[in-house]
Amino acid sequence: MPEQDQNLLLEIKGLRTYFHLAEGVVHAVDGVDLKMHRKETLGIVGESGCGKSISAYSMLRLVPPPGKIEAGEILFYKTPKDGSTNQAEIVNLTKLDPNGSEIRNIRGNYISMVFQEPMTAMSPVRTVGQQIMEAIILHQKVSKEEARKQTIEMLRRVRMSNPERVIDDYPFQLSGGMRQRAVIAMALCCRPSLLIADEPTTALDVTTEAQILNLMRDLQDEFGMAIMYITHNLGVIAEMADNVAVMYMGRVVEQADVSTIFYNPLHPYTQGLHQSIPQLKDALSRKEHKRLDVIKGMVPDPYSRLKGCPFHPRCPKFIAGVCDEVEPRMVEPEPGHTVKCHLYG
Ligand SMILES: Nc1ncnc2c1ncn2[C@@H]1O[C@H](COP(=O)(O)OP(=O)(O)OP(=O)(O)O)[C@@H](O)[C@H]1O
Ligand SMILES: [Mg+2]
Numbered sequence: 001m002p003e004q005d006q007n008l009l010l011e012i013k014g015l016r017t018y019f020h021l022a023e024g025v026v027h028a029v030d031g032v033d034l035k036m037h038r039k040e041t042l043g044i045v046g047e048s049g050c051g052k053s054i055s056a057y058s059m060l061r062l063v064p065p066p067g068k069i070e071a072g073e074i075l076f077y078k079t080p081k082d083g084s085t086n087q088a089e090i091v092n093l094t095k096l097d098p099n100g101s102e103i104r105n106i107r108g109n110y111i112s113m114v115f116q117e118p119m120t121a122m123s124p125v126r127t128v129g130q131q132i133m134e135a136i137i138l139h140q141k142v143s144k145e146e147a148r149k150q151t152i153e154m155l156r157r158v159r160m161s162n163p164e165r166v167i168d169d170y171p172f173q174l175s176g177g178m179r180q181r182a183v184i185a186m187a188l189c190c191r192p193s194l195l196i197a198d199e200p201t202t203a204l205d206v207t208t209e210a211q212i213l214n215l216m217r218d219l220q221d222e223f224g225m226a227i228m229y230i231t232h233n234l235g236v237i238a239e240m241a242d243n244v245a246v247m248y249m250g251r252v253v254e255q256a257d258v259s260t261i262f263y264n265p266l267h268p269y270t271q272g273l274h275q276s277i278p279q280l281k282d283a284l285s286r287k288e289h290k291r292l293d294v295i296k297g298m299v300p301d302p303y304s305r306l307k308g309c310p311f312h313p314r315c316p317k318f319i320a321g322v323c324d325e326v327e328p329r330m331v332e333p334e335p336g337h338t339v340k341c342h343l344y345g
Contacts, residue, residue, distance in 0.1 A: 006086075008077050009194060009226050010036040010059075015072035015094075016250075017051075017058045024303035028054040028067065030250030030310075033330055033338075036243075038193065041220065041227045043241030043258070045234060045273070051250040052230045053116065056196045060107055061098035069094050078110055079193070109139040112187035113196040114180075117203065121183045122171040128155075129167035132186045139190045154185040157222075158215060177208035184216065191223050198230045213240060234273065238262065246270045249300070249310040252330075256337040266339045268315045309342065317343060 017029040029051045036042050044052050057063045059074055077088035096103040115121045122131055132154065133147040142150070148167070155163035158181040171179055180200060187195055197216065201209040213236065220227055229240050237244055237258065244261040246254045246269065254267040265271050296314055300306060306313070312323040322342050331345035332338050 005037070007037040008035065008088075009038045009040075010034075010077070011073075011075040012055075012059075013073045013075070015055065015058060015074060016070040017054050017063055017067055018070050019067045021066065026303060027250050027305055029058060030305075032072070032247070032250070032252050034245045034252050034255055036194070036226055036228065039220070039224055039226055040243060041229055041241050043237040043244040044228060044230045044247060045232060045237055045244060046247030047232060050247045052247055053198055055247075056113060056198055056228065056230060059093055059196065060111060060113060061093060061096060061103045062107075076106065076111070076194075078106070081109075081191075105139070108135050108187075108192070109190045110192050111194045111196065112190070112192040113198065114183050114187050114200045116199040119171065119179075121186065122179070124171055127168050127170055128174070128182045132167075132182070132189055135186055136189050150189065151185075154189050155182070157219065158182075158185045158188075159211075160185070176204055177212065180204065180208075180212055181215070184212070184219070188219060188223065188225075192225055194226045194228065195220075196228045196230070199232075201236070202231075209236075216240075246273070251310065251340060253311065253341070254337075254339045260337055266333065266337070266344060267311075267341050268317050268343075269311050272314075272316075309340070319343075 012032050012034050015029050015032040016027070019026040019028055032051070032055050034042070044055070046052055054063060054067065058069055063069065072094060074093040076091045076093055078091050079086060079088045091102070091106070093103070093106070122128070129148065129151050132151045133144070136142060136147040136150055137144070151167055152163045155166055160166050160178060160181050166174070166178070166182070171182065174182060184200075201212050204212065216227065217240070229237070231237060241258045243255065243257050245252045246261065246267065248269050254261070254265065254270050261270060262274070265274060300310070300313070308322075308324040308326055309315070309328050312318050315323065318324075319342060326342070328340045328342050330338050330340050333344045
């Protein structure tokens with residue numbers, strides 16, 4: 001048996017989540033492999049539609065029908081909250097009943113999620129306090145008074161101004177930034193070991209975004225949790241992530257630490273992503289109106305499934321007879337740096 005890495009928190013192997021529609025099958029997640037360690041921030045990047053959110057929903061067993069996990073494992077290394085032992089129990093999340101008590105105990109308590117759109121996480125007809133208190137009471141079996149006290153404390157922790165008043169406000173009474181703080185408070189009130197943040201700042205202005213990013217980093221240090229940070233903004237990744245997984249068409253095509261992904265990307269898709277970031281110096285130089293080097297071609301439609309490597313029709317380093325025939329395996333050209341591409345190994 002291979003030695004078990006003590007700090008391993010999450011391991012996804014060959015995850016496939018499909019939507020069977022009348023028009024065909026959407027291969028939303030089509031063989032995701034990745035690993036996460038305790039207290040790490042893993043950035044997940046990739047173009048719109050590449051399967052970032054559905055991968056996250058699969059972990060929490062919240063994939064909306066007709067979506068279904070077809071194959072693979074999501075191993076969560078769960079250590080007891082009372083600190084009685086450091087020995088992790090390995091739970092395969094794909095095997096749990098999506099409505100059962102085991103996943104409900106994990107959701108919000110061990111793994112929390114901040115959604116792309118804050119209003120999906122909060123009910124518009126109940127106050128901020130009612131919703132956070134409900135999560136606390138569900139997992140901690142404390143009295144209503146104690147839950148209210150903890151809620152005010154948590155709202156203070158996320159630097160909400162005037163938490164004693166906000167606790168009785170409805171979500172629509174809050175500004176976008178305050179609402180996202182409330183959602184973060186709700187996600188963190190039971191001190192999860194993993195927070196999944198799905199584009200948590202897309203709807204915010206840059207100043208508020210910076211405040212929320214700083215807040216998440218501070219709370220991560222304080223609570224010792226890992227963060228899976230989903231975004232298509234490479235600038236945010238550079239600022240937040242320790243490690244990065246790059247997704248393309250439902251697969252993780254490369255994973256490494258953040259500086260390797262920026263300075264030594266191996267996958268032609270990752271290399272292309274870098275070239276399509278606007279550079280301030282080019283934008284400011286009036287002499288040369290440089291066009292952005294975008295990745296050529298289009299993302300194929302989600303119903304089709306290409307033979308070989310899914311990136312081959314757009315790849316500048318395409319090898320005929322190989323890339324269009326054989327699906328590349330994940331290889332590790334250097335320790336901790338994995339890539340799915342025929343150019344390596
Ligand atoms: N409820 C659904 N029914 C059918 N197809 C869906 C559903 N939800 C997502 N999909 C499809 O699954 C694929 C992956 O979607 P997903 O939402 O995971 O993308 P994403 O990487 O999060 O994109 P974005 O950056 O735009 O949020 C897409 O092709 C999408 O159209
Ligand atoms: Mg998404």
